[in-house]
Amino acid sequence: MTATNSDKPFEGPGPDAAYRAALKDGKVMIQQCNDCHRHIFYPRISCPHCGSIDLERKPAAGTGTVYSTSIVRQKPEAGGNYNISLIDLAEGVRMMSRVVDIAPEEVKIGMAVRAKIGELGGEPAVLFEKA
Amino acid sequence: MAHQLKGSAAIVGTGLAGIGEAPGRTHLELLGEATHQALADAGLKLTDVDGLFTSNLVNFFPTLTVGEYLGIRPRYADGTNLGGSSFLAHAISAAAALHAGLCEVALICYGSNQKTGAGKLVSGADLPPHEAQYKPRYPVVAYALAAARHMHQYGTTREQLAAVAVAARRWAQLNPLAYKRDPLTVDDVLKARMICDPLTVRDCCLVTDGAGAVIMVRKERAKDFPRKPVYFLGGAAAQWHRQISAMPDVTVTAAAESGKHAFEMAGLQPKDVHLLQLYDAFTINTILFLEDLGFCAKGEGGRFVADGNIAPGGRLPVNTNGGGLSCVHPGMYGIFTLIENTEQLRGTAGERQVRGAEVGLCHGNGGHLSSQVTVLLGTDAAAH
Numbered sequence: 001m002t003a004t005n006s007d008k009p010f011e012g013p014g015p016d017a018a019y020r021a022a023l024k025d026g027k028v029m030i031q032q033c034n035d036c037h038r039h040i041f042y043p044r045i046s047c048p049h050c051g052s053i054d055l056e057r058k059p060a061a062g063t064g065t066v067y068s069t070s071i072v073r074q075k076p077e078a079g080g081n082y083n084i085s086l087i088d089l090a091e092g093v094r095m096m097s098r099v100v101d102i103a104p105e106e107v108k109i110g111m112a113v114r115a116k117i118g119e120l121g122g123e124p125a126v127l128f129e130k131a
Numbered sequence: 132m133a134h135q136l137k138g139s140a141a142i143v144g145t146g147l148a149g150i151g152e153a154p155g156r157t158h159l160e161l162l163g164e165a166t167h168q169a170l171a172d173a174g175l176k177l178t179d180v181d182g183l184f185t186s187n188l189v190n191f192f193p194t195l196t197v198g199e200y201l202g203i204r205p206r207y208a209d210g211t212n213l214g215g216s217s218f219l220a221h222a223i224s225a226a227a228a229l230h231a232g233l234c235e236v237a238l239i240c241y242g243s244n245q246k247t248g249a250g251k252l253v254s255g256a257d258l259p260p261h262e263a264q265y266k267p268r269y270p271v272v273a274y275a276l277a278a279a280r281h282m283h284q285y286g287t288t289r290e291q292l293a294a295v296a297v298a299a300r301r302w303a304q305l306n307p308l309a310y311k312r313d314p315l316t317v318d319d320v321l322k323a324r325m326i327c328d329p330l331t332v333r334d335c336c337l338v339t340d341g342a343g344a345v346i347m348v349r350k351e352r353a354k355d356f357p358r359k360p361v362y363f364l365g366g367a368a369a370q371w372h373r374q375i376s377a378m379p380d381v382t383v384t385a386a387a388e389s390g391k392h393a394f395e396m397a398g399l400q401p402k403d404v405h406l407l408q409l410y411d412a413f414t415i416n417t418i419l420f421l422e423d424l425g426f427c428a429k430g431e432g433g434r435f436v437a438d439g440n441i442a443p444g445g446r447l448p449v450n451t452n453g454g455g456l457s458c459v460h461p462g463m464y465g466i467f468t469l470i471e472n473t474e475q476l477r478g479t480a481g482e483r484q485v486r487g488a489e490v491g492l493c494h495g496n497g498g499h500l501s502s503q504v505t506v507l508l509g510t511d512a513a514a515h
Contacts, residue, residue: 016260041261042260042261067280067381068276068277068279068280068283068381069276069279070272070275070276070279070327070328070329071325071327071328072266072267072268072272072327073324073325073326073327073328082266084265084266084267084268084272084276084327085276086276086375086376086381094376094377095261095376096261096262096265096267096374096375096376097265098265109279109280109283110283120264120265120266121264121266123264125264125265
Protein backbone atom coordinates (compact mmCIF):
# COMPACT_ATOMS: atom_id res chain seq x y z
CA MET A 1 0.00 0.00 0.00
CA THR A 2 1.33 3.42 -0.93
CA ALA A 3 1.78 6.02 1.78
CA THR A 4 -1.11 8.43 1.77
CA ASN A 5 -1.87 11.32 4.03
CA SER A 6 -5.00 9.40 4.98
CA ASP A 7 -2.93 6.86 6.90
CA LYS A 8 -2.94 9.44 9.65
CA PRO A 9 -4.95 12.28 8.09
CA PHE A 10 -5.22 14.39 11.24
CA GLU A 11 -1.64 14.02 12.52
CA GLY A 12 1.53 15.96 11.81
CA PRO A 13 1.90 18.79 9.32
CA GLY A 14 -1.31 19.26 7.31
CA PRO A 15 -1.81 19.04 3.55
CA ASP A 16 -1.09 22.76 3.08
CA ALA A 17 2.28 22.52 4.84
CA ALA A 18 3.10 19.33 2.89
CA TYR A 19 2.31 21.09 -0.40
CA ARG A 20 4.52 24.06 0.47
CA ALA A 21 7.37 21.83 1.69
CA ALA A 22 7.29 19.85 -1.58
CA LEU A 23 7.30 23.10 -3.57
CA LYS A 24 10.44 24.18 -1.71
CA ASP A 25 12.00 20.88 -2.83
CA GLY A 26 11.09 21.68 -6.44
CA LYS A 27 8.05 19.41 -6.71
CA VAL A 28 4.42 20.27 -7.49
CA MET A 29 2.28 17.71 -5.69
CA ILE A 30 -1.46 17.44 -6.32
CA GLN A 31 -3.87 15.49 -4.14
CA GLN A 32 -6.02 12.75 -5.59
CA CYS A 33 -9.01 11.23 -3.84
CA ASN A 34 -8.72 7.46 -3.43
CA ASP A 35 -12.51 7.14 -3.28
CA CYS A 36 -13.84 9.23 -6.18
CA HIS A 37 -10.42 9.42 -7.90
CA ARG A 38 -10.77 13.12 -8.75
CA HIS A 39 -7.81 15.44 -8.26
CA ILE A 40 -7.94 18.38 -5.86
CA PHE A 41 -6.35 21.80 -5.86
CA TYR A 42 -5.65 23.65 -3.54
CA PRO A 43 -4.60 21.04 -0.93
CA ARG A 44 -7.29 20.19 1.63
CA ILE A 45 -8.08 17.91 4.54
CA SER A 46 -10.91 16.19 2.67
CA CYS A 47 -12.20 15.78 -0.86
CA PRO A 48 -14.56 18.65 -1.83
CA HIS A 49 -16.22 16.36 -4.38
CA CYS A 50 -17.16 13.37 -2.22
CA GLY A 51 -16.09 14.19 1.35
CA SER A 52 -13.53 11.41 1.63
CA ILE A 53 -10.48 11.88 3.84
CA ASP A 54 -8.54 9.22 1.89
CA LEU A 55 -6.35 11.51 -0.18
CA GLU A 56 -3.00 10.82 -1.76
CA ARG A 57 -0.33 13.26 -2.92
CA LYS A 58 1.02 12.68 -6.40
CA PRO A 59 3.50 14.59 -8.55
CA ALA A 60 1.71 16.79 -11.09
CA ALA A 61 2.46 16.12 -14.76
CA GLY A 62 3.18 19.84 -15.05
CA THR A 63 1.28 20.31 -18.30
CA GLY A 64 -1.77 22.48 -18.71
CA THR A 65 -3.89 24.83 -20.80
CA VAL A 66 -4.77 28.49 -20.35
CA TYR A 67 -8.48 28.58 -19.33
CA SER A 68 -8.66 32.37 -19.10
CA THR A 69 -6.21 35.23 -19.04
CA SER A 70 -5.94 38.91 -18.20
CA ILE A 71 -3.30 41.60 -18.00
CA VAL A 72 -2.93 43.62 -14.83
CA ARG A 73 -2.03 47.08 -16.13
CA GLN A 74 0.34 49.25 -14.23
CA LYS A 75 2.85 51.97 -15.01
CA PRO A 76 6.40 50.89 -15.94
CA GLU A 77 7.77 52.65 -12.84
CA ALA A 78 5.50 50.46 -10.69
CA GLY A 79 6.82 47.32 -12.35
CA GLY A 80 4.85 47.31 -15.61
CA ASN A 81 2.08 45.06 -16.88
CA TYR A 82 1.92 41.41 -15.92
CA ASN A 83 -0.15 38.37 -16.76
CA ILE A 84 -2.72 36.69 -14.54
CA SER A 85 -4.15 33.43 -15.85
CA LEU A 86 -6.30 30.54 -14.79
CA ILE A 87 -4.56 27.32 -15.80
CA ASP A 88 -6.29 23.97 -16.22
CA LEU A 89 -3.76 21.26 -15.33
CA ALA A 90 -3.72 17.88 -17.08
CA GLU A 91 -5.05 16.36 -13.84
CA GLY A 92 -8.29 18.33 -14.26
CA VAL A 93 -7.74 20.92 -11.56
CA ARG A 94 -7.50 24.67 -12.06
CA MET A 95 -5.13 27.15 -10.46
CA MET A 96 -4.34 30.82 -10.70
CA SER A 97 -0.86 31.60 -11.93
CA ARG A 98 1.17 33.72 -14.34
CA VAL A 99 2.37 32.73 -17.79
CA VAL A 100 5.89 34.14 -17.93
CA ASP A 101 8.76 34.55 -20.44
CA ILE A 102 6.41 35.94 -23.11
CA ALA A 103 4.64 39.32 -23.30
CA PRO A 104 1.31 39.25 -21.41
CA GLU A 105 -0.46 40.22 -24.66
CA GLU A 106 0.76 36.97 -26.24
CA VAL A 107 -0.92 34.73 -23.67
CA LYS A 108 -4.06 33.27 -25.27
CA ILE A 109 -6.92 31.14 -24.02
CA GLY A 110 -6.32 27.53 -25.08
CA MET A 111 -2.53 27.91 -25.18
CA ALA A 112 -0.60 24.83 -24.00
CA VAL A 113 1.67 25.63 -21.07
CA ARG A 114 4.20 23.89 -18.87
CA ALA A 115 4.77 24.44 -15.15
CA LYS A 116 8.04 25.64 -13.73
CA ILE A 117 8.86 26.58 -10.19
CA GLY A 118 9.97 30.16 -9.81
CA GLU A 119 9.75 32.69 -7.05
CA LEU A 120 7.28 35.44 -6.18
CA GLY A 121 7.46 37.58 -3.07
CA GLY A 122 10.40 35.56 -1.73
CA GLU A 123 8.43 32.29 -1.81
CA PRO A 124 8.53 29.47 -4.36
CA ALA A 125 5.72 29.82 -6.87
CA VAL A 126 4.27 27.62 -9.59
CA LEU A 127 4.58 29.62 -12.82
CA PHE A 128 3.92 28.58 -16.41
CA GLU A 129 5.73 28.97 -19.72
CA LYS A 130 4.46 28.40 -23.23
CA ALA A 131 4.79 24.68 -24.02
CA MET B 132 -49.49 25.68 -2.79
CA ALA B 133 -47.75 28.99 -2.40
CA HIS B 134 -44.60 29.11 -0.26
CA GLN B 135 -45.35 30.39 3.24
CA LEU B 136 -42.92 33.31 2.85
CA LYS B 137 -44.46 34.57 -0.40
CA GLY B 138 -46.09 37.89 0.38
CA SER B 139 -45.55 37.35 4.12
CA ALA B 140 -43.57 40.57 4.64
CA ALA B 141 -43.34 43.96 3.01
CA ILE B 142 -40.98 46.88 2.71
CA VAL B 143 -42.68 49.92 4.23
CA GLY B 144 -39.79 52.36 4.40
CA THR B 145 -36.59 53.14 2.54
CA GLY B 146 -33.87 55.71 3.03
CA LEU B 147 -30.76 56.91 1.23
CA ALA B 148 -27.90 59.13 2.41
CA GLY B 149 -24.60 60.48 1.18
CA ILE B 150 -25.05 59.18 -2.38
CA GLY B 151 -21.83 60.14 -4.18
CA GLU B 152 -19.69 62.16 -1.82
CA ALA B 153 -20.29 62.92 1.86
CA PRO B 154 -17.07 64.52 3.11
CA GLY B 155 -16.54 64.63 6.84
CA ARG B 156 -19.05 61.87 7.58
CA THR B 157 -18.25 58.47 9.01
CA HIS B 158 -19.81 55.28 7.66
CA LEU B 159 -21.97 55.01 10.79
CA GLU B 160 -23.19 58.59 10.45
CA LEU B 161 -24.25 57.86 6.86
CA LEU B 162 -25.86 54.56 7.89
CA GLY B 163 -27.67 56.39 10.69
CA GLU B 164 -28.93 59.12 8.37
CA ALA B 165 -30.27 56.54 5.88
CA THR B 166 -31.93 54.71 8.77
CA HIS B 167 -33.68 57.88 9.97
CA GLN B 168 -34.82 58.61 6.40
CA ALA B 169 -36.29 55.09 6.19
CA LEU B 170 -37.98 55.42 9.58
CA ALA B 171 -39.47 58.80 8.59
CA ASP B 172 -40.65 57.22 5.31
CA ALA B 173 -42.43 54.51 7.34
CA GLY B 174 -43.65 56.81 10.13
CA LEU B 175 -41.74 54.75 12.70
CA LYS B 176 -39.30 55.59 15.49
CA LEU B 177 -35.87 54.12 16.13
CA THR B 178 -37.25 52.54 19.31
CA ASP B 179 -39.70 50.51 17.20
CA VAL B 180 -36.85 48.57 15.57
CA ASP B 181 -36.27 45.14 17.12
CA GLY B 182 -34.64 43.31 14.21
CA LEU B 183 -31.22 44.42 12.95
CA PHE B 184 -29.66 43.19 9.69
CA THR B 185 -26.38 44.74 8.64
CA SER B 186 -22.91 44.03 7.36
CA ASN B 187 -19.97 46.06 6.09
CA LEU B 188 -16.29 45.88 5.23
CA VAL B 189 -15.07 47.81 8.27
CA ASN B 190 -16.57 46.33 11.41
CA PHE B 191 -15.65 42.85 12.55
CA PHE B 192 -18.92 42.68 14.54
CA PRO B 193 -21.28 44.70 12.32
CA THR B 194 -24.54 44.14 14.21
CA LEU B 195 -22.84 44.87 17.55
CA THR B 196 -21.26 48.10 16.34
CA VAL B 197 -24.37 49.34 14.52
CA GLY B 198 -26.69 48.26 17.37
CA GLU B 199 -24.63 50.17 19.91
CA TYR B 200 -24.28 53.23 17.66
CA LEU B 201 -28.01 53.54 17.01
CA GLY B 202 -29.03 52.37 20.48
CA ILE B 203 -30.89 49.34 19.18
CA ARG B 204 -31.09 46.24 21.38
CA PRO B 205 -32.38 43.81 18.78
CA ARG B 206 -34.41 40.74 19.64
CA TYR B 207 -33.06 39.29 16.43
CA ALA B 208 -29.88 40.21 14.54
CA ASP B 209 -28.12 38.89 11.44
CA GLY B 210 -24.70 40.14 10.36
CA THR B 211 -24.00 37.56 7.67
CA ASN B 212 -21.29 38.85 5.33
CA LEU B 213 -21.59 37.61 1.76
CA GLY B 214 -20.02 40.74 0.30
CA GLY B 215 -22.24 43.09 -1.69
CA SER B 216 -25.12 40.61 -1.84
CA SER B 217 -25.41 40.52 1.97
CA PHE B 218 -28.43 42.82 2.14
CA LEU B 219 -30.50 40.68 -0.20
CA ALA B 220 -29.72 37.67 2.00
CA HIS B 221 -30.70 39.87 4.97
CA ALA B 222 -34.07 40.57 3.29
CA ILE B 223 -34.72 36.82 3.06
CA SER B 224 -33.57 36.36 6.66
CA ALA B 225 -35.77 39.29 7.77
CA ALA B 226 -38.82 37.85 6.01
CA ALA B 227 -38.22 34.51 7.75
CA ALA B 228 -37.61 36.13 11.15
CA LEU B 229 -40.74 38.29 10.86
CA HIS B 230 -42.80 35.28 9.80
CA ALA B 231 -41.49 33.26 12.77
CA GLY B 232 -42.28 36.09 15.19
CA LEU B 233 -38.63 36.63 16.11
CA CYS B 234 -39.00 40.38 15.50
CA GLU B 235 -41.68 42.94 14.57
CA VAL B 236 -39.81 45.70 12.75
CA ALA B 237 -36.74 44.70 10.73
CA LEU B 238 -34.09 47.26 9.77
CA ILE B 239 -31.67 46.36 6.96
CA CYS B 240 -28.94 48.99 6.67
CA TYR B 241 -25.54 49.81 5.21
CA GLY B 242 -23.27 52.84 5.02
CA SER B 243 -19.80 53.59 3.70
CA ASN B 244 -17.55 56.62 3.32
CA GLN B 245 -15.10 54.75 1.11
CA LYS B 246 -14.63 57.64 -1.33
CA THR B 247 -14.05 60.67 0.87
CA GLY B 248 -12.72 58.63 3.78
CA ALA B 249 -10.22 56.87 1.48
CA GLY B 250 -7.16 55.65 3.26
CA LYS B 251 -9.10 54.93 6.42
CA LEU B 252 -11.14 52.10 5.00
CA VAL B 253 -9.49 48.76 5.50
CA SER B 254 -11.13 45.83 3.79
CA GLY B 255 -11.28 42.98 6.26
CA ALA B 256 -11.31 40.41 3.50
CA ASP B 257 -8.69 37.68 3.77
CA LEU B 258 -6.84 37.02 0.52
CA PRO B 259 -7.14 33.50 -0.90
CA PRO B 260 -3.67 32.09 -0.10
CA HIS B 261 -3.16 30.11 -3.32
CA GLU B 262 -4.10 33.12 -5.48
CA ALA B 263 -2.68 36.07 -3.53
CA GLN B 264 0.94 35.20 -4.30
CA TYR B 265 0.40 36.10 -7.98
CA LYS B 266 -0.76 39.61 -7.01
CA PRO B 267 -4.13 39.49 -8.74
CA ARG B 268 -5.69 42.96 -8.71
CA TYR B 269 -8.82 42.17 -6.74
CA PRO B 270 -11.64 42.33 -7.43
CA VAL B 271 -11.24 43.56 -11.03
CA VAL B 272 -9.06 40.74 -12.33
CA ALA B 273 -11.52 38.05 -11.24
CA TYR B 274 -14.26 39.66 -13.32
CA ALA B 275 -11.80 40.31 -16.18
CA LEU B 276 -11.03 36.58 -16.30
CA ALA B 277 -14.76 35.83 -16.52
CA ALA B 278 -15.24 38.44 -19.25
CA ALA B 279 -12.26 37.15 -21.27
CA ARG B 280 -13.58 33.60 -21.13
CA HIS B 281 -17.13 34.71 -22.06
CA MET B 282 -15.70 36.57 -25.07
CA HIS B 283 -13.67 33.50 -26.09
CA GLN B 284 -16.50 31.04 -25.65
CA TYR B 285 -19.47 33.03 -26.98
CA GLY B 286 -18.00 35.76 -29.17
CA THR B 287 -19.06 38.48 -26.75
CA THR B 288 -17.34 41.75 -27.71
CA ARG B 289 -15.92 44.69 -25.79
CA GLU B 290 -18.54 46.85 -27.55
CA GLN B 291 -21.28 44.65 -26.05
CA LEU B 292 -19.75 44.97 -22.58
CA ALA B 293 -19.61 48.73 -23.11
CA ALA B 294 -23.32 48.76 -23.99
CA VAL B 295 -24.03 47.79 -20.36
CA ALA B 296 -22.19 50.87 -19.09
CA VAL B 297 -23.92 53.12 -21.63
CA ALA B 298 -27.39 51.81 -20.69
CA ALA B 299 -26.63 52.39 -17.00
CA ARG B 300 -25.51 55.95 -17.75
CA ARG B 301 -28.68 56.66 -19.73
CA TRP B 302 -30.78 55.55 -16.75
CA ALA B 303 -28.58 57.65 -14.42
CA GLN B 304 -29.33 60.69 -16.54
CA LEU B 305 -32.99 60.24 -15.52
CA ASN B 306 -32.10 59.97 -11.81
CA PRO B 307 -31.26 63.26 -10.09
CA LEU B 308 -29.47 61.40 -7.27
CA ALA B 309 -27.07 59.49 -9.53
CA TYR B 310 -23.40 60.37 -9.13
CA LYS B 311 -22.36 60.16 -12.81
CA ARG B 312 -24.77 61.77 -15.28
CA ASP B 313 -22.58 63.19 -18.05
CA PRO B 314 -22.94 61.60 -21.51
CA LEU B 315 -21.14 58.30 -22.12
CA THR B 316 -20.68 56.49 -25.43
CA VAL B 317 -19.49 52.98 -26.32
CA ASP B 318 -16.37 54.61 -27.75
CA ASP B 319 -15.72 56.43 -24.44
CA VAL B 320 -15.82 53.09 -22.61
CA LEU B 321 -13.50 51.37 -25.12
CA LYS B 322 -10.96 54.21 -25.06
CA ALA B 323 -10.92 54.61 -21.27
CA ARG B 324 -7.89 53.48 -19.27
CA MET B 325 -7.47 49.70 -19.31
CA ILE B 326 -7.42 48.27 -15.76
CA CYS B 327 -7.38 44.51 -16.33
CA ASP B 328 -7.95 43.37 -19.91
CA PRO B 329 -10.63 43.39 -21.27
CA LEU B 330 -12.10 45.78 -18.66
CA THR B 331 -11.45 49.51 -18.76
CA VAL B 332 -12.19 51.87 -15.89
CA ARG B 333 -15.63 52.51 -17.46
CA ASP B 334 -16.42 48.78 -17.32
CA CYS B 335 -15.90 49.05 -13.55
CA CYS B 336 -18.31 50.35 -10.94
CA LEU B 337 -17.94 53.73 -9.29
CA VAL B 338 -16.16 54.31 -6.01
CA THR B 339 -18.51 56.52 -3.98
CA ASP B 340 -19.79 57.15 -0.50
CA GLY B 341 -23.36 56.17 0.24
CA ALA B 342 -25.83 54.53 2.57
CA GLY B 343 -29.17 52.80 2.36
CA ALA B 344 -31.79 51.49 4.75
CA VAL B 345 -34.93 49.37 4.39
CA ILE B 346 -37.72 48.72 6.91
CA MET B 347 -39.69 45.47 6.69
CA VAL B 348 -42.76 44.34 8.63
CA ARG B 349 -45.23 41.43 8.46
CA LYS B 350 -47.97 41.62 5.82
CA GLU B 351 -50.68 42.01 8.47
CA ARG B 352 -49.32 45.46 9.32
CA ALA B 353 -48.11 46.40 5.86
CA LYS B 354 -51.03 48.66 5.01
CA ASP B 355 -50.82 50.63 8.29
CA PHE B 356 -47.98 52.80 6.99
CA PRO B 357 -48.00 55.99 4.91
CA ARG B 358 -46.37 54.51 1.78
CA LYS B 359 -47.63 51.81 -0.57
CA PRO B 360 -46.17 48.51 0.69
CA VAL B 361 -43.88 46.49 -1.55
CA TYR B 362 -44.07 42.77 -0.81
CA PHE B 363 -41.40 40.09 -0.54
CA LEU B 364 -42.43 37.46 -3.10
CA GLY B 365 -39.48 35.09 -2.93
CA GLY B 366 -35.76 34.87 -2.46
CA ALA B 367 -32.82 32.51 -2.42
CA ALA B 368 -29.05 32.56 -2.02
CA ALA B 369 -26.53 30.29 -3.72
CA GLN B 370 -22.76 29.89 -3.61
CA TRP B 371 -20.42 27.58 -5.46
CA HIS B 372 -16.98 29.02 -4.68
CA ARG B 373 -15.07 31.81 -2.93
CA GLN B 374 -12.01 32.45 -5.11
CA ILE B 375 -12.20 32.78 -8.88
CA SER B 376 -9.83 29.85 -9.52
CA ALA B 377 -12.36 27.60 -7.73
CA MET B 378 -15.33 28.71 -9.86
CA PRO B 379 -16.35 25.64 -11.87
CA ASP B 380 -17.16 27.61 -15.06
CA VAL B 381 -16.47 31.35 -14.99
CA THR B 382 -19.22 31.95 -17.55
CA VAL B 383 -21.97 30.44 -15.36
CA THR B 384 -22.71 31.93 -11.92
CA ALA B 385 -24.69 30.51 -9.01
CA ALA B 386 -27.41 33.01 -10.01
CA ALA B 387 -28.67 30.09 -12.10
CA GLU B 388 -29.52 28.39 -8.78
CA SER B 389 -30.54 31.40 -6.67
CA GLY B 390 -32.80 32.68 -9.44
CA LYS B 391 -34.46 29.30 -9.99
CA HIS B 392 -35.20 28.94 -6.27
CA ALA B 393 -36.42 32.52 -5.89
CA PHE B 394 -38.79 32.11 -8.83
CA GLU B 395 -40.06 28.81 -7.39
CA MET B 396 -40.81 30.45 -4.03
CA ALA B 397 -42.65 33.31 -5.75
CA GLY B 398 -44.46 31.01 -8.19
CA LEU B 399 -43.25 33.23 -11.01
CA GLN B 400 -41.14 33.02 -14.15
CA PRO B 401 -38.77 35.47 -15.84
CA LYS B 402 -41.56 36.54 -18.22
CA ASP B 403 -43.52 37.85 -15.21
CA VAL B 404 -40.78 40.34 -14.26
CA HIS B 405 -41.18 43.97 -15.33
CA LEU B 406 -37.78 45.32 -14.30
CA LEU B 407 -34.50 44.18 -12.81
CA GLN B 408 -31.87 45.62 -10.52
CA LEU B 409 -28.71 43.55 -11.08
CA TYR B 410 -25.52 44.11 -9.13
CA ASP B 411 -23.35 45.59 -11.90
CA ALA B 412 -19.97 45.80 -10.20
CA PHE B 413 -18.53 45.27 -13.69
CA THR B 414 -20.18 45.28 -17.12
CA ILE B 415 -19.79 41.50 -17.49
CA ASN B 416 -22.00 41.01 -14.41
CA THR B 417 -25.15 42.30 -16.07
CA ILE B 418 -24.61 39.99 -19.05
CA LEU B 419 -23.94 36.94 -16.87
CA PHE B 420 -26.94 37.56 -14.62
CA LEU B 421 -29.38 38.18 -17.51
CA GLU B 422 -28.32 34.76 -18.85
CA ASP B 423 -28.20 32.88 -15.55
CA LEU B 424 -31.52 34.29 -14.30
CA GLY B 425 -33.24 33.13 -17.49
CA PHE B 426 -33.81 36.41 -19.37
CA CYS B 427 -31.78 35.27 -22.37
CA ALA B 428 -29.92 32.13 -23.41
CA LYS B 429 -26.35 31.45 -22.22
CA GLY B 430 -23.99 33.27 -24.53
CA GLU B 431 -26.68 35.64 -25.83
CA GLY B 432 -26.26 38.29 -23.13
CA GLY B 433 -23.87 40.44 -25.13
CA ARG B 434 -26.20 40.70 -28.10
CA PHE B 435 -29.19 41.19 -25.76
CA VAL B 436 -27.71 44.28 -24.14
CA ALA B 437 -26.24 45.70 -27.38
CA ASP B 438 -29.73 45.54 -28.94
CA GLY B 439 -30.93 48.16 -26.45
CA ASN B 440 -33.22 45.88 -24.44
CA ILE B 441 -32.03 47.06 -21.01
CA ALA B 442 -31.68 50.81 -21.64
CA PRO B 443 -34.44 53.43 -21.23
CA GLY B 444 -37.12 52.63 -23.81
CA GLY B 445 -36.02 48.97 -24.02
CA ARG B 446 -38.33 46.05 -23.34
CA LEU B 447 -36.56 44.93 -20.12
CA PRO B 448 -35.48 47.86 -17.94
CA VAL B 449 -32.31 47.01 -15.97
CA ASN B 450 -30.68 49.13 -13.26
CA THR B 451 -33.09 52.01 -13.52
CA ASN B 452 -31.25 54.08 -10.90
CA GLY B 453 -28.05 53.96 -12.95
CA GLY B 454 -26.65 50.99 -11.03
CA GLY B 455 -23.24 50.60 -9.48
CA LEU B 456 -21.75 51.76 -12.77
CA SER B 457 -23.33 55.24 -12.75
CA CYS B 458 -25.48 55.85 -9.64
CA VAL B 459 -23.68 54.73 -6.50
CA HIS B 460 -21.19 52.08 -5.39
CA PRO B 461 -19.98 52.46 -1.82
CA GLY B 462 -18.13 49.12 -1.63
CA MET B 463 -21.25 47.02 -1.16
CA TYR B 464 -24.18 47.80 -3.45
CA GLY B 465 -26.83 45.17 -2.76
CA ILE B 466 -29.16 47.25 -0.59
CA PHE B 467 -29.71 49.73 -3.45
CA THR B 468 -31.31 47.00 -5.58
CA LEU B 469 -34.04 46.67 -2.91
CA ILE B 470 -34.47 50.43 -2.58
CA GLU B 471 -34.73 51.14 -6.33
CA ASN B 472 -37.24 48.36 -6.95
CA THR B 473 -39.31 49.60 -3.99
CA GLU B 474 -39.33 53.09 -5.49
CA GLN B 475 -40.39 51.70 -8.88
CA LEU B 476 -43.08 49.39 -7.49
CA ARG B 477 -44.52 52.25 -5.46
CA GLY B 478 -44.71 54.17 -8.73
CA THR B 479 -42.71 57.10 -7.37
CA ALA B 480 -39.54 56.87 -9.47
CA GLY B 481 -40.15 60.14 -11.31
CA GLU B 482 -38.68 60.54 -14.76
CA ARG B 483 -37.24 57.01 -14.75
CA GLN B 484 -40.50 55.35 -13.66
CA VAL B 485 -41.19 52.06 -15.46
CA ARG B 486 -44.90 52.15 -16.29
CA GLY B 487 -47.04 49.31 -15.02
CA ALA B 488 -44.26 47.79 -12.89
CA GLU B 489 -45.76 45.12 -10.63
CA VAL B 490 -42.86 42.66 -10.18
CA GLY B 491 -39.22 43.63 -9.78
CA LEU B 492 -36.22 41.35 -9.51
CA CYS B 493 -33.30 42.32 -7.25
CA HIS B 494 -30.04 40.45 -7.66
CA GLY B 495 -26.95 40.73 -5.52
CA ASN B 496 -23.42 39.54 -6.16
CA GLY B 497 -20.66 39.17 -3.61
CA GLY B 498 -16.98 38.30 -3.54
CA HIS B 499 -15.58 37.26 -6.91
CA LEU B 500 -18.84 36.21 -8.60
CA SER B 501 -19.08 34.00 -5.49
CA SER B 502 -22.26 34.83 -3.61
CA GLN B 503 -25.46 35.16 -5.64
CA VAL B 504 -28.72 36.22 -4.02
CA THR B 505 -32.01 36.84 -5.80
CA VAL B 506 -35.06 38.55 -4.28
CA LEU B 507 -38.38 39.13 -6.03
CA LEU B 508 -40.49 42.08 -4.90
CA GLY B 509 -44.02 42.96 -5.97
CA THR B 510 -47.02 45.16 -5.51
CA ASP B 511 -50.09 44.14 -3.51
CA ALA B 512 -51.65 42.84 -6.73
CA ALA B 513 -48.59 40.67 -7.46
CA ALA B 514 -48.42 39.31 -3.90
CA HIS B 515 -52.02 38.22 -3.36
